[in-house]
Amino acid sequence: MSTEIVRKYKERIAEVYDLHRKYVNPQFVRVLEVIGYNRNYVSAEGAYLTDPNGVKVLDFLSGFGVYNIGRNHPHVAQVLHETIDAKTASLVQMDIGVLSGMLAEKLAQIAPGDLDAVFFTNSGTEGVEGALKFARQASGKHKVVHCHHAFHGLTLGSLSVNANREFRDRNEPLLPDCKAVPFNDLEALEEALRGGDVGAFIFETVQGKGVFVPEDGYLQGARELCDRYGTYMIADEVQCGMGRTGKMFAVEHWGVKPDLLVISKALSGGFIPVGAIITTREIHGKIFDSMERCFAHSNTFGQNDLAMAAGLATIEVLENENLVENASRMGERILEGMQKLVEKYEMLAEVRGKGLMVGMQFGEPKSMTLKASWKLLHKMNADLFCQMITMPLLEKHNILSQVAGHGLDTVKILPPLMINDEDVDKFIAAMDDVLKEAHKITGSAWKTVKDLGIRTAKTS
The missing domain is CATH 3.40.640.10 (Type I PLP-dependent aspartate aminotransferase-like (Major domain))
Known part of the structure; x- marks a missing residue:
């Protein structure tokens, strides 16, 4: 990459969404903006992305599994x-x-x-x-x-x-x-x-x-x-x-x-x-x-x-760097930590995976107030609930994750294989906090996702 291209890249970072809206995929830009994923990352190293404000985001998406060895090794x-x-x-x-x-x-x-x-x-x-x-x-x-x-x-x-x-x-x-x-x-x-x-x-x-x-x-x-x-x-x-x-x-x-x-x-x-x-x-x-x-x-x-x-x-x-072995160890820690949260939160039904490929399955709660809200949300849009997990993970805890598929009520993580104990502990603590909020029927999580459903319906 020439010096001129790099200079222009740095100058035009703020234009990225306009460029993609005009020339690449405007619908994807809309999705990012609606769910609050429009962070505009400017650099990356290892397991972390950095936004224009210097905020570091723990990348538990890894480019859909591209960055097993971490970013920019x-x-x-x-x-x-x-x-x-x-x-x-x-x-x-x-x-x-x-x-x-x-x-x-x-x-x-x-x-x-x-x-x-x-x-x-x-x-x-x-x-x-x-x-x-x-x-x-x-x-x-x-x-x-x-x-x-x-x-x-x-x-x-x-x-x-x-x-x-x-x-x-x-x-x-x-x-x-x-x-x-x-x-x-x-x-x-x-x-x-x-x-x-x-x-x-x-x-x-x-x-x-x-x-x-x-x-x-x-x-x-x-x-x-x-x-x-x-x-x-x-x-x-x-x-x-x-x-x-x-x-x-x-x-x-x-x-x-x-x-x-x-x-x-x-x-x-x-x-x-x-x-x-x-x-x-x-x-x-x-x-x-x-x-x-x-x-x-x-x-x-x-x-x-x-x-x-x-x-x-x-x-x-x-x-x-023994990353395959590390993936096995860190994956076991995540599965063990998440299994404790399955026992703690009724909407987290199951955690499954191998190594650092992990799916968190959510299911209809038993308590009447939560069940009513669950059904209402799924009636609005079958894919909305998992945004109640992924959006606050990013917005509040600076952890990037993804919904695992349409209509599955599954959140998926694909961390880089070089994550460490501190990264795992951060993720487990963040999930505990997000799940706690998701189980408060009057909490901000339900309001945010219901509002998201309304906005999505209006713009679709």
């Missing part, structure tokens, strides 16, 4: 600077790069089982698209089974295995013969696979929408069913991979080896978009099975040297 930044200074011959296209070979080698070393063939992508949804193509071509079968609540991405192929109606609307018809089955239901999965004509079963190892975790035995059973009926298993770990759940890859919790593993987000270190499909040499060889088919699947930027360097540096940070 100095090691990754240094490696990228050195790569630029080296003036590497990137993207020659009719040749191959050393850095892409090095990153592929490293991914093959850390991936479970015999996954040792790598195809690089620019994003998670592109990885899902490629994995679907690979499975269909290698199996010779075009049918795909996916799970209820699945996300997987928003391009048309990925959207075909996205079970969220709010994303699928206005895009039908999508790919044919894509069937959704309930997550954690082996009987439904066997029924879908029994015909022997399904090419792929794709799943998020831990589902992002709602943070639904596999029951013990589910993934092992799914593996057996896929083997029995000749179906390839595709594990989408775009969000739950790269240490997020306390293992490098979430499938390791259950000792399951998929046929294809899709990663992205955190592999980038938050600097350069990058993703990968990691599969077996057997499957890979069925796609790229001749010189004529050496470009059976390809892209322009997938192996660019900066992305490859970022991926290598990110894995070094994860390993050298």
Whole structure:
């Protein structure tokens, strides 16, 4: 970035919402303004964002799971600077790069089982698209089974295995013969696979929408069913991979080896978009099975040297700073602390997750006054209640979080893997305070969210 661009960036920080309102996405700007998320952060480091007033916000969103190693990690930044200074011959296209070979080698070393063939992508949804193509071509079968609540991405192929109606609307018809089955239901999965004509079963190892975790035995059973009926298993770990759940890859919790593993987000270190499909040499060889088919699947930027360097540096940070182990420890502390709040507050029904991927499930209260307000709020808008949690977390406690999905009454956190005990204690104390206010029927929390519902209705 030139000095002139940096100077203009600093000069125009205050214009950011006007620029996006005019040129990018005005509806998203409206959403940010309505829920009070228009903070206009000007810098970031580690687990914290900083606004123009110097207020530091604990980032428990991590760019939807991009910043597993924290924001602006100095090691990754240094490696990228050195790569630029080296003036590497990137993207020659009719040749191959050393850095892409090095990153592929490293991914093959850390991936479970015999996954040792790598195809690089620019994003998670592109990885899902490629994995679907690979499975269909290698199996010779075009049918795909996916799970209820699945996300997987928003391009048309990925959207075909996205079970969220709010994303699928206005895009039908999508790919044919894509069937959704309930997550954690082996009987439904066997029924879908029994015909022997399904090419792929794709799943998020831990589902992002709602943070639904596999029951013990589910993934092992799914593996057996896929083997029995000749179906390839595709594990989408775009969000739950790269240490997020306390293992490098979430499938390791259950000792399951998929046929294809899709990663992205955190592999980038938050600097350069990058993703990968990691599969077996057997499957890979069925796609790229001749010189004529050496470009059976390809892209322009997938192996660019900066992305490859970022991926290598990110894995070094994860390993050298023991961030995967830290995610496991900090996740256990959060789950333990939040479980105590489940016992204390009637509207907090359940806390679930793995490592630092945690969902807090809310449910209808038993006390009559709270129940009446709960029903009224849900009648106004099914998604309003969780704003009673996320808005004060940010406004009062300077902690950034997110609603986990439409109509789920779930708040989700994805903290950077390098958070410490102090950060966890701050979050638990903040949640205690926010929940206390949410259980006061005459408190400011209910009034704020009811007013939000009224404003939303008027402006929609």
